Amino acid sequence: MKTTLTQFLSRFSTITVQRSASYVKDIDLHRLNFRFENNKLSIKAQIEGTDLYETYITIHTLKNSIADTKCSCPVRYNCKHAAALARYFYEHQNEKPFNKYVTSNVQTVSTVHTENIATTHSSLSTTSPTHYTAKTWLNQFRQQLAQEKPIQVISQHQLIYLFQQKKNTNTLQLSVYKVRRNKNGQIRDTNAYTSYDNVLNGRLKVSSEEKKIFNHLYFFAKLNFTNTHYYPTAWDISGIYQEQLKTAIHSGNCYALNVINPALTWSDESYRIEFNWHARPVQQTEKLKAQFFDQNHQEIETEHAKQIFIIHSHPLSYLDTFRNQVGVLESSYSSEMIEELINMPQMPVDLIAEFEQVIQPYSIFEDLPQAQFTQNIEVLDGKPTPILRFGSFPQYDRLGQMNHYAIAEIEFDYPTGTIKAGFPDASFISYHNGKSVRQQRDLATEKSQFELLKSIVPSLKWITEINKNKRPAFDDITEKSVICANPYDWVEQLIPENKIERLGWKVEHTVDSLFNLISTQNLQFELIESDQRPDWFNVGATVQDANGNTYNLIELLGELVTRMPIILDPEYLEQFEDDGYFNIDLGSEHPQLAIKIQDIKPIFIYLKEILQKPESAGFDRYDAVQFLDLQHHLGMPWQSNDRLKIFADRLQQSYQNQLPTPQGFQGELRPYQQQGLAWLQFLRETEHGGILADDMGLGKTAQTLAHLLLEKQASRLEQHPALIIAPTSLMHNWRKEAEKFTPELTVLVLQGQDRIEHFKNIQNVDIVLSTYPLLGRDEEQLLAHQYHLLILDEAQNIKNPRAKAAQVVRQIQAKHRLCLTGTPIENHLGELWSLFHFLMPGFLYSQEVFNKKYRNLIEKHGDVNIKNKLVSRIKPFMLRRLKTEVAKELPEKTTIEVNIDMNEQQSKLYDAVRATMQKNIRELIAVKGFNRSQIQILSALLKLRQVCCHPSLLDLDHIKNQNVESAKLDHLLEMVQDMVEEGRKILIFSQFTSMLQIIEDQLNTLKIKNVKLTGKTKKRDEVITAFQVGDIPIFLISLKAGGVGLNLTAADTVIHYDPWWNPAAEDQASDRAWRIGQDKPVFVYKMITNQSIEEKILALQKNKANLTKSILSIDHENEVKLSEEDVMSLLD
Secondary structure: OOOOHHHHOOOOOHHHHHHHHHHHHHEOHHHOEEEEEOOEEEEEEEEEOOOEEEEEEEEEOOOOEEEEEEEOOOOOOOOHHHHHHHHHHHHHOOOOOOHHHHHHHHHHHHHHHHHHHHHHHHHHOOOOHHHHHHHHHHHHHHHHHHHOOOOOOOOOOOEEEEEEEOOOOOOEEEEEEEEEEOOOOOEEEEEEOOOHHHHHOOOOOOOHHHHHHHHHHHHHHHHOOOOOOOOOOEEOOOOOEHHHHHHHHHOOOEEEOOOOOOOOEEOOOOEEEEEEEEEEOOOOEEEEEEEEEOOOOOEOOHHHHOOEEEEOOEOOEEEEOOOOEEEEEEOOOOHHHHHHHHOOOOEEHHHHHHHHHHHOOOHHHOOOOOOHHHOOOEEEOOOOEEEEEEOOOHHHHHHHHHOOOEEEEEEEEEOOEEEEOOOOOOEEEEEEOOEEEEEEOOHHHHHHHHHHHHHHOOOOEEHHHOOHHHOOOOOHHHHOOEEEEOHHHHHHHHOOOOHHHHOOOEEEEOOOOOOOEEEEEEEEEEEEEOOOOOOEEEEEEEEEEOOOOEEEHHHHHHHHHHHOHHHHOHHHHHOOOOOOEEEEOOOOOOOEEEEEHHHHHHHHHHOHHHHHOHHHOOEEHHHHHHHHHOHHHHOOOEEOOHHHHHHHHHHHOOOOOOOOOOOOOOOOOOHHHHHHHHHHHHHHHHOOOEEEOOOOOOOHHHHHHHHHHHHHHOOOOOOOOEEEEEOHHHHHHHHHHHHHHOOOOOEEEOOOHHHHHHHHHHHHOOEEEEEHHHHOOOHHHHHOOEEEEEEEEOHHHHOOOOOHHHHHHHHOEEEEEEEEOOOOOOOOHHHHHHHHHHHOOOOOOOHHHHHHHHHHHHHOOOOHHHHHHHHHHHHHHEEOOOHHHHOOOOOOEEEEEEEEOOOHHHHHHHHHHHHHHHHHHHHHHHHHOOHHHHHHHHHHHHHHHHHHHOHHHHOOHHHHHHOOOOHHHHHHHHHHHHHHHOOOOEEEEEOOHHHHHHHHHHHHHOOOOEEEEOOOOOOHHHHHHHHHHOOOOEEEEEHHHHOOOOOOOOOOEEEEOOOOOOHHHHHHHHOOOOOOOOOOOEEEEEEEEOOOHHHHHHHHHHHHHHHHHHHHOOOOOOOOOOOOHHHHHOOO
16 A cells, blocks of 8 residues: 555654645755665755755655654754655655665565566577577666766855945955856855855865865954854955965955956956045144055056955955956055054144154155145254153063063153154154144264263163073164163162162153162061050061151061062072162052161061961060060161060079078088079069979989078968979988978978878978879879979979879969979970970960971971070070089099990891881781881880890790890990999999899899899888998899989999980989089990891980980070981881
């Protein structure tokens, strides 16, 4: 059954089918394409709608139905264009070219029948050779036809180009039209065409020649598009190459004004354009107008010339609509200059003179006629005033800086006008007093003024004297008007007074000038106390300019630092010479403030933190005192109130006074101890806490007792005693020292099980003694009382601010607080903060702020300036004297390193342990990280140290069975045997009590008398006395149990069997013997195992010692940097 049209188009909507009928006529039948495969016929066609669309349909020929559609229109699928193509197919399927595809299926099916019939017939009748040959060819021809593709026929050019005059102008523009032609090739109708991309991507099928012409024109048109997202209907093809324009004209597709006229032709006849003045006498104006000349130099008549247009090609071309031709347009002017001259408005007389002055230096205007108004003008003479102008060419400032010069421009101001120095003529035209005049130049005076300027600016030269690669490119006049010189030479002549103006020059500056400078004076610094917050200050710094205006220098420099942080870098500041100037920008309407480098450099160095945050530049009185100390650096005194000056004087004098030994003190204080006593009294008078950090053995206890005696005599201990917290081992020492030096003071020792009975007597005594371990147990009883003075002996015990003891002592109510310690810093600056957090909470800020402000910068970056600031801040509140400085009567102390090689078995064991530990620790760190692996790391290091001391300390059965010996122990025993024979008394320190036990056993075997002090020793006093006054030559001491508080001056030899991490702990131990009362030289031996962890511990000790010394010393030397990597390196 035959399919109806309605059935065939059933995939389309009713409205689409209705609309499709009108588009059948728009199918380009010449560009139909076909593809037949698997009983499906695909048809491709171009259909013209709003644009030219490519449309596809696929037909299932066996089913006679539409299988698929596609179109480049916005609808994309099942659109009216596809329906139109389907409709056309349905109506013409039995005609060429469709019938061969439609019938091929029938042929495929019926061929068998035909051949059968033919075969049957042939069997019944005779077949002629002619018929057989023809039949064979016909079958081959049919197969060839099925493979043939239709030949696409390109019609005549579809696009034409129309030159039209832009509305109300003489400017040409080019429009593109798509045309239809009749059979004779004549244009039937035209439509403006803007689907330019269709030409470029091939959707609009045009010949290669036509596409080439379009591409040439469109390329230059697109360069002139003002909006890349909008395609204009008319093009500006300015800039097109003349040869490409010529090709387009030769194509016969270019027209002028309309398509009724014949196509434009290219003419070999060239025209020339020139300009002449046309005057309007009544209006007193003139204007340049264009004139055209033919190749015979005859001027083209006016009416004809009105129909000549300029095509701004390269080179220029003309369009003559009168002759309907295009050709070469000759001119001495550029295309752009012609455009400018054509657009010249009517020029008043005074501006004509200025115009002629402007064009006078340029040779292209030599043949331009002179304006009528300037042909007969008066000539005037006069003297020039030289003008030096800075900032005319800011775009070249950077180039000048790179090559060490700065440029300026020279002009000469005459009575009738101003002329650039490089103007080539001896006269110029100007408008003066209502008329045009010619000013004659005084070239001799101009030259002498330049020579005068050169005499005071040594590096002055014309810019033309600089290598072309190192200078800007200017036009001829400007180039001969520009000079340059070293920037420092310019500054020297401009400030503090303008020496150039004294020569008769006028100095001018544009807003971009780098040399618009004004000198400064009266730089003043002030510490201003806050009205809302007592003892809180702000820094003020002001400076005046030469006119007496005052500026806030801190604010100006703070803004500069925000824009340019590098200015605070010391290395950056070093590049500036002290006798130079630093310029501060005040905005485009004001000159820059020029301040001497030598005046401003100290501000950047010493007020760095203030400049970084000028809006929050407040600080307390302690920092204010430090600023007062900067007077000699800043070169001028601070303005401040009297109260701050008095406070500063008090702090500065804290070390400088001495008090005599108090009456009732049993003994005589040494001069430095009298100084310490005065300092302790200073702390009480000014209500500050402090750290008495004297070296071990300098009598911190005696100075403290003398201070307490003065307080008692002043009745300040009544009802409010002094509470002293000390290590347990020092209770006996404090009690004995008090009985010895200050028997007048009553002492209560809160120690032992019966201490509870004595809490009620706290208010009835002068001194209360307790220990750090008891703080947690006796917290309630101790906090119940108010104390006059709270003293922490060996205050490093609270170096961890989170420890229970540290928390309790901070809660105890005391009017004054004091720390005693020879080692306020053992490992890091956080320990110093903890002490001051107890003494004066907030003095060193919060721990977080302290770490950020001081600790990180000092420990990690070695910042010397920050370290000095910390030292200056704590200096009045920490008194430290070394024995080498004040106790010069002490005998010499000699420290000797004893290096020992491990024996073979010990060495192998060490290497095995080290390799195992290194591998384990690195794997652990990789999994848990460094910070979470601390315990395992310390355990690994401990094992290495134990191998160095004695392998048996590892407590491993197989080692005990092997009976591995210690080379260090063997060496020690040899040393002490010789020393005992010499009559020396020896202290042997070790951190391992098990090692002390091994040494004790060996000494007993050798029948050498010895005593031992560890944490387990009950009768400490008996052991100490036995060594001090008896005939026992060797005292074995655990470093922690006997490292502090002992007076063992009977000893003359100290042996550190194993090094400890903290050098201060070792020094304290050594100073048990080397202290006041010692009358023999002291020898300190440090036993170090070669090629072991002990050598690396020694190096680490030196770093820590440097940190401690740099903070505690009064001088500002010894930079130090620490890193966690130091610990890890011990495993290598």
